[in-house]
Amino acid sequence: MVYQALYRVWRPQSFQDVVGQEHITRTLQNALLHEKITHAYLFSGPRGTGKTSAAKIIAKAINCEKAPVSEPCNECDACKTITNGSNPDVFEIDAASNNGVDEIRDIRDKVKFAPSTVRYKVYIIDEVHMLSIGAFNALLKTLEEPPKHVVFILATTEPHKIPLTIISRCQRFDFKRISAASIVNRMKTIVNEQQVSIDEDALLAVARAADGGMRDALSLLDQAIALSDEQVTLDNVLMITGAVSQQFIMTLVQAIQEEQVPVALQALDDLMNEGKDPKRFVEDMIYFYRDILLYQSSPALEDILARVKVDDSFKNLAQDMNPNRIYEIIEVLNKCQQEMKWTNHPKILLEIAIVQLCQQEKQSIPQVESLVQRVKELEQEVATLKEKGITVSQNQNEAAAQKEQRPQKMSKSSYRVPVGRATEVLKQATRQDLSQLKSNWGNMLEQLRKQNKVSHAALLSESEPVAASEKAFILAFKFEIHCKMAAENTNNVRDNLEGILYDIIGKRFEMVAIPESEWGKIREEYIREQRSDTEETEKQEENPLITEAQKLFGTELIEIIED
Numbered sequence: 001m002v003y004q005a006l007y008r009v010w011r012p013q014s015f016q017d018v019v020g021q022e023h024i025t026r027t028l029q030n031a032l033l034h035e036k037i038t039h040a041y042l043f044s045g046p047r048g049t050g051k052t053s054a055a056k057i058i059a060k061a062i063n064c065e066k067a068p069v070s071e072p073c074n075e076c077d078a079c080k081t082i083t084n085g086s087n088p089d090v091f092e093i094d095a096a097s098n099n100g101v102d103e104i105r106d107i108r109d110k111v112k113f114a115p116s117t118v119r120y121k122v123y124i125i126d127e128v129h130m131l132s133i134g135a136f137n138a139l140l141k142t143l144e145e146p147p148k149h150v151v152f153i154l155a156t157t158e159p160h161k162i163p164l165t166i167i168s169r170c171q172r173f174d175f176k177r178i179s180a181a182s183i184v185n186r187m188k189t190i191v192n193e194q195q196v197s198i199d200e201d202a203l204l205a206v207a208r209a210a211d212g213g214m215r216d217a218l219s220l221l222d223q224a225i226a227l228s229d230e231q232v233t234l235d236n237v238l239m240i241t242g243a244v245s246q247q248f249i250m251t252l253v254q255a256i257q258e259e260q261v262p263v264a265l266q267a268l269d270d271l272m273n274e275g276k277d278p279k280r281f282v283e284d285m286i287y288f289y290r291d292i293l294l295y296q297s298s299p300a301l302e303d304i305l306a307r308v309k310v311d312d313s314f315k316n317l318a319q320d321m322n323p324n325r326i327y328e329i330i331e332v333l334n335k336c337q338q339e340m341k342w343t344n345h346p347k348i349l350l351e352i353a354i355v356q357l358c359q360q361e362k363q364s365i366p367q368v369e370s371l372v373q374r375v376k377e378l379e380q381e382v383a384t385l386k387e388k389g390i391t392v393s394q395n396q397n398e399a400a401a402q403k404e405q406r407p408q409k410m411s412k413s414s415y416r417v418p419v420g421r422a423t424e425v426l427k428q429a430t431r432q433d434l435s436q437l438k439s440n441w442g443n444m445l446e447q448l449r450k451q452n453k454v455s456h457a458a459l460l461s462e463s464e465p466v467a468a469s470e471k472a473f474i475l476a477f478k479f480e481i482h483c484k485m486a487a488e489n490t491n492n493v494r495d496n497l498e499g500i501l502y503d504i505i506g507k508r509f510e511m512v513a514i515p516e517s518e519w520g521k522i523r524e525e526y527i528r529e530q531r532s533d534t535e536e537t538e539k540q541e542e543n544p545l546i547t548e549a550q551k552l553f554g555t556e557l558i559e560i561i562e563d
């Protein structure tokens with residue numbers, strides 16, 4: 001016996017087998033049962049979604065000897081001859097090959113004769129958008145005055161190419177892409193019947209590659225079965241579809257996330273050595289990131305995810321990724337995909353994109369935001385200065401510069417402790433600002449973790465805000481090396497920190513990093529200076545040292561030790 005392709009053997013013979021188009025089949029069944037048949041139907045939708053199958057089922061149902069029925073019996077002569085294509089009154093025309101005016105004229109001439117064996121003549125015109133203008137006009141004439149015994153069913157993947165005059169005379173049904181879950185279900189029925197054993201993962205991979213088309217899914221399934229030994233595996237399917245396993249994509253995504261360029265490039269190299277197509281792979285990556293975005297916004301809608309299988313590692317990944325970052329990544333990949341069209345070396349473009357993605361973290365959005373904010377602030381300062389007129393003389397400038405430099409000292413790790421800057425902050429500092437900052441500190445660390453900035457969170461976990469004004473705060477670090485890294489904005493940690501605080505509190509704070517060991521001295525020095533200032537003017541009334549300290553750090557933080 002000649003082997004018949006699965007999609008032929010399993011072509012739906014009744015409405016209940018048309019998968020994923022319940023919105024259409026239910027309406028049609030109702031109409032058939034009540035004999036409310038229209039003379040022209042237009043079925044539009046992607047390829048392989050059941051348009052021509054549904055058309056043939058209609059042809060059978062209206063001509064079935066048991067009509068009116070909501071399903072053809074598939075046993076009477078009419079049903080059988082229509083199924084095998086031998087019925088003289090049911091015509092299947094492929095407009096892609098019969099696009100001439102003559103064929104349609106032929107229909108026009110013959111359409112007036114009553115059917116010879118059944119009740120209705122049915123013309124199924126597939127890919128109807130391929131008809132020439134002349135043919136459309138000829139068809140229109142027929143549709144304008146259709147004989148009672150004729151039904152036209154027009155099918156198309158591109159309805160926008162059909163003249164409105166035609167569309168307006170048809171009852172239109174839009175077939176949708178079939179969800180991966182529905183395709184998997186249908187394939188399960190089929191493999192059970194065929195007694196083929198296949199891994200669940202493999203079925204899902206077939207469904208994803210088919211992109212909503214049942215015919216494509218069954219063709220792929222056919223090939224996978226032919227290729228495999230006993231059991232059809234995921235690898236069999238991946239080999240046929242050229243797709244990449246989710247596990248592999250996860251490895252690469254993880255490497256990008258952790259900015260591990262060598263790991264990412266090695267993974268990519270392995271993949272290309274397996275003969276995978278870089279263009280196809282970029283598309284897979286884009287879909288994967290898109291699915292993460294969709295999953296993040298509505299985890300309940302697993303069905304709409306195009307390609308991924310939602311397992312624990314996918315969930316974890318989705319939880320850790322910052323949506324802004326995903327948008328950036330998709331943009332880079334999109335650009336890469338575009339450029340690939342014009343090159344003979346797509347692999348190189350892909351490598352560049354991967355490296356770029358690994359380094360992109362360093363130039364992401366929070367930094368830009370904070371730069372914009374700083375520019376604004378500087379502009380304002382300049383404007384204020386202009387208004388007031390710059391009156392500072394050369395000498396004063398020098399004196400100020402010296403004062404700024406004097407207290408700065410080099411510590412062991414060569415971190416220049418910004419004593420002057422810290423003192424400036426202390427002058428403006430209030431207890432309210434500090435407690436506001438402190439109460440949001442945990443939240444800020446939490447955000448860092450959510451962004452998957454583990455290194456940032458670690459760097460800041462041994463630090464503590466100790467004084468704050470409206471615009472700046474002093475962050476004391478337990479370890480000097482952390483302090484230095486934060487101050488130098490290593491990996492954008494400072495920008496990110498300031499950006500998050502801005503998001504949470506709505507204020508732009510400048511962070512002044514001070515090692516814990518220096519902080520005590522700076523504070524004492526500052527308070528002593530304040531006291532001598534106060535003494536000069538009004539001779540110590542209570543204890544300004546304590547008053548000042550309380551103003552800055554709150555009563556609960558100050559221990560008064562009598563000596």
Ligand SMILES: [Zn+2]
Binds near residue numbers: 063064
């Ligand atoms: Zn029948």
